[in-house]
Amino acid sequence: xRAWTDDLVERVIxxxxxxxxxxxASVVLAGGAAYLVLYGSSIPDYRIFRGQPPDLRMAAGIxxxxxxxxxxxxxxxxxxxxxATPVARVAFSxxxxxxxxxxxxxxxxxxxxxxxxxxxxxxxx
Amino acid sequence: xxxxEFSLLVWLGSLAAGFLGALTGLGGGVVxxxxxxxxxxxxIRYAIGASLVSVIATSSGAAxxxxxxxxxxxxxxxxxxxxxxxxxxxxxFLAARVSPSAIAVIFGVVxxxxxxxxxxxRPERPEPARPGSWGTLLRMDSSYPTAEGIASYRVHNVPGxxxxxxxxxxxxxxxxxxxxxxxxxxxxxxxxIPFKVSTTTSNFMIGVTAAASxxxxxxxxxxxxxxxxxxxxxxxxxxxxxxxxxxxxxSRILRIVFSLVILALGAELVFNxxxxxx
Numbered sequence: 001x002r003a004w005t006d007d008l009v010e011r012v013i014x015x016x017x018x019x020x021x022x023x024x025a026s027v028v029l030a031g032g033a034a035y036l037v038l039y040g041s042s043i044p045d046y047r048i049f050r051g052q053p054p055d056l057r058m059a060a061g062i063x064x065x066x067x068x069x070x071x072x073x074x075x076x077x078x079x080x081x082x083x084a085t086p087v088a089r090v091a092f093s094x095x096x097x098x099x100x101x102x103x104x105x106x107x108x109x110x111x112x113x114x115x116x117x118x119x120x121x122x123x124x125x
Numbered sequence: 126x127x128x129x130e131f132s133l134l135v136w137l138g139s140l141a142a143g144f145l146g147a148l149t150g151l152g153g154g155v156v157x158x159x160x161x162x163x164x165x166x167x168x169i170r171y172a173i174g175a176s177l178v179s180v181i182a183t184s185s186g187a188a189x190x191x192x193x194x195x196x197x198x199x200x201x202x203x204x205x206x207x208x209x210x211x212x213x214x215x216x217x218f219l220a221a222r223v224s225p226s227a228i229a230v231i232f233g234v235v236x237x238x239x240x241x242x243x244x245x246x247r248p249e250r251p252e253p254a255r256p257g258s259w260g261t262l263l264r265m266d267s268s269y270p271t272a273e274g275i276a277s278y279r280v281h282n283v284p285g286x287x288x289x290x291x292x293x294x295x296x297x298x299x300x301x302x303x304x305x306x307x308x309x310x311x312x313x314x315x316x317x318i319p320f321k322v323s324t325t326t327s328n329f330m331i332g333v334t335a336a337a338s339x340x341x342x343x344x345x346x347x348x349x350x351x352x353x354x355x356x357x358x359x360x361x362x363x364x365x366x367x368x369x370x371x372x373x374x375x376s377r378i379l380r381i382v383f384s385l386v387i388l389a390l391g392a393e394l395v396f397n398x399x400x401x402x403x
């Protein structure tokens with residue numbers, strides 16, 4: 001087994017991030033194309049802030065909408081994947097630092113991960 | 126204007142913003158909010174949500190390319206992300222308590238400052254750091270490739286950089302921008318990290334910082350899928366295109382022109398905010 005050098009860790013992270021973005025962008029594109037085909041002639045109005053309905057705010061609702069192939073649900077699911085990409089990066093770094101037996105940075109990375117989890121907890125009631 | 130035309134126009138605007146942002150190093154996110162709020166009549170809260178998402182996409186999309194060059198420093202980035210993510214959470218919570226007009230004024234001021242930061246010449250640094258400092262304790266000192274071979278560097282003033290990173294995170298969470306300019310300021314000027322290492326590590330940190338506030342924004346219903354779709358896809362495509370061109374040419378004139386655009390947008394935001402039009 002190759003050692004988890006900083007260099008290797010960074011390269012794996014780079015690849016992870018790129019594929020996360022490609023995947024997320026593809027889902028957003030598919031949902032967006034479906035939306036514009038179905039509702040392209042509707043009149044958009046973003047002047048007044050109303051906020052999104054609960055189904056497009058919470059992870060469970062977004063997953064449900066995406067699985068039933070609602071265009072807005074698909075886009076939102078892609079965006080959720082995009083937000084999860086850097087979180088996955090941090091999670092991977094926790095494991096990598098632990099494998100390097102680098103206690104200081106395992107703790108540092110765990111703190112960052114905890115802050116991100118707290119934030120994502122806002123979409124998972 | 127129907128949804129199809131609106132999406133195409135927003136996509137084109139975001140493409141241009143991402144392209145110029147990558148080319149000038151100012152980032153695309155910084156003009157997305159004014160673009161949407163001033164030209165497309167979008168409520169600033171929706172604009173911030175869409176911008177935040179595009180910032181994550183740009184940062185993650187570019188990371189792979191930067192990592193290959195061997196400039197970014199994972200340890201420095203991870204340690205400072207403690208400050209930026211907590212700052213980003215604070216900013217996101219603040220955003221719900223501050224009126225849209227006040228956000229517009231703050232945004233305008235940040236735009237002025239970003240344009241100033243990116244156009245001034247960087248002062249020379251003083252003596253190298255003493256051994257036994259925080260940077261050495263946290264094993265942040267490292268090396269990077271230069272034209273003359275591998276050069277090593279020492280990290281100064283970690284507490285000062287950490288404090289400024291908290292500010293960068295708060296601005297990112299409050300305004301939906303990457304605040305790369307402030308992050309680079311903290312690393313390059315306060316911590317005396319080489320410029321190339323600062324910019325690439327900053328880019329790496331932007332995505333994690335933005336993700337910390339994006340969860341709060343999504344949960345609060347600020348992220349509109351139909352608006353975010355063309356913004357994210359446009360900025361992502363534009364910035365990747367810009368990064369390709371960047372390796373061939375970096376135009377000073379372009380940077381000045383883009384800075385003038387940013388100044389004009391900043392002035393308009395401050396004016397609209399103060400006259401209560403936001």
